[in-house]
Amino acid sequence: AQTVTQSQPEMSVQEAETVTLSCTYDTSESDYYLFWYKQPPSRQMILVIRQEAYKQQNATENRFSVNFQKAAKSFSLKISDSQLGDAAMYFCAYRSATINNDMRFGAGTRLTVKP
């Protein structure tokens, strides 16, 4: 079964600096999708960025970018120029492209942004 591991329960970053959140996953599939979601105290999950496994190019969305290492099964999120509004729980998630339609989430990383 696919599993997603986030080894950093908490991270802290100074405003305007850069932080990287780690995620590893385990799968025997070759075709899948990876996501980073943000969950602020309001509880609503917001999609930050997604990566298709068949694409070699790392996804980028404004200040958010990923480092996707398929062979290593690693999918880290880099947040540049951190802002106070970036403070939230961040979840890495995996979804198969072929079966069952479920999305597997990691346990999350709580990001604190210091002014």
Added chain:
Amino acid sequence: ETGVTQSPTHLIKTRGQQVTLRCSSQSGHNTVSWYQQALGQGPQFIFQYYREEENGRGNFPPRFSGLQFPNYSSELNVNALELDDSALYLCASSLYRGISYEQYFGPGTRLTVT
């Protein structure tokens, strides 16, 4: 464009009771997925409904059941509530177009079982 909404926001039930949670999908979406998020953990997939049929299920017992209506809104029903059912329940809607689709989450319903 109306986003995903869930009701109620909070709910307190007693062990052994039954509960129904509701989700209105985003306009134009035809698929709803339900997740259970225990405190301090990531969401876990319960099941998904597509065009009123169950379209995948996670590792949850049969006392977790659901419905999807012709307008694509959905209900999650939990029978014989247990203390461990206390969690945030999230629904996510999407437009299913084959393999690739984005899920948009609602704000969740916080269920407390005493």
